[in-house]
Ligand SMILES: Nc1ncnc2c1ncn2[C@@H]1O[C@H](COP(=O)(O)OP(=O)(O)OP(=O)(O)O)[C@@H](O)[C@H]1O
C-alpha cells in the first residue's frame with residue numbers, strides 16, 4: 001500500500017519569535033495509507049486543525065517532514081495548486097470557505113477554475129450537492145449569506161467534493177448538522193471511501209462517528225500523538241481516553257459497564273445492532289419463549 005500521508009517529526013509554532021509564541025505541534029509522526037479512513041481526535045486546542053491544515057499546504061512544515069500524495073510538502077518550489085487539486089480540505093469554520101453570493105456558484109468555483117466545461121461543472125455541482133443532501137434546483141440560487149450554519153457546512157463540503165480530490169480532509173464535517181443529515185452524510189462519506197477508494201481523514205469530537213467511519217484513529221494530546229490504532233484498540237482503553245478528555249461511543253461504554261458488572265459481553269462492539277445482540281445474548285431466557 002502506498003502512503004497518502006506520511007508525517008515525520010512535524011512541529012509547528014504559531015507567532016514564532018513574538019511574546020504570543022505558541023507551539024501547537026511537537027514532533028508529530030503518523031502514516032495514513034491510500035484508501036484508508038483515518039480519524040484525528042483529541043481535546044480542544046490539542047492541535048488537530050493545525051495538523052490537518054498541513055495536508056493541503058495551507059501550513060508548511062517548519063521542521064520535520066511531510067509527504068502527501070507522493071509530494072514532499074517541505075520542498076521550497078512546491079506546486080501548491082497541484083497539491084490543492086489532489087487534497088480537498090474542509091475548514092472547521094465553513095464561513096472561511098464560502099465566497100460567492102449564490103450557492104451554485106460557490107460550489108462551481110473550484111471545478112470552473114480547473115477549466116472544466118460548463119456541462120462538466122454542472123454535473124460536478126449536481127453530484128456534490130446530492131452527496132451532501134442539498135436539493136440542486138431548490139438550493140442552487142439561494143444566497144449563501146442567508147443560509148443556516150448546517151446549510152453553510154453542506155455548501156462548503158460540496159465545494160470541496162466538487163473538486164473530486166484524491167484525499168478528502170474534513171475538519172469536523174458534521175458539526176451543527178441535524179441527526180438525519182449527519183447520518184446520511186456519514187453514510188455517503190463511507191461509500192466514497194469504501195466503494196470509490198477515496199482516502200478520508202477527518203477530525204471529530206463525536207466518537208460514534210469515529211467508530212462508524214474510521215479504520216484508523218490517531219489521538220492527539222497537547223500537540224503530540226498520544227495513541228493510535230483501530231477504533232476497537234483505542235476505545236478499549238478507558239483510562240487513556242479519560243486522561244485525554246475523550247469520550248467513548250455510548251454502545252461501547254454500556255458494554256464496558258455490563259462487563260464490569262460481571263456479564264460476559266464483548267466491550268469492543270460499536271455497531272448498535274451488534275451491541276444489542278451482545279446484550280440479548282446475556283439476558284436470561286424469558287419464560288414462554
Ligand atoms: N492562528 C493562530 N495563532 C496563534 N495560535 C493559534 C492559531 N491557531 C491555533 N492556535 C493555537 O494552537 C493550538 C492548537 O489549535 P488547533 O486549532 O490546532 O486546535 P484543535 O485541536 O483543532 O482544537 P478544536 O477542537 O477546538 O478545534 C491552540 O492552543 C490554539 O490556541
Ligand SMILES: [Mg+2]
Pocket residue numbers: 048049050092171
Ligand atoms: Mg480545530
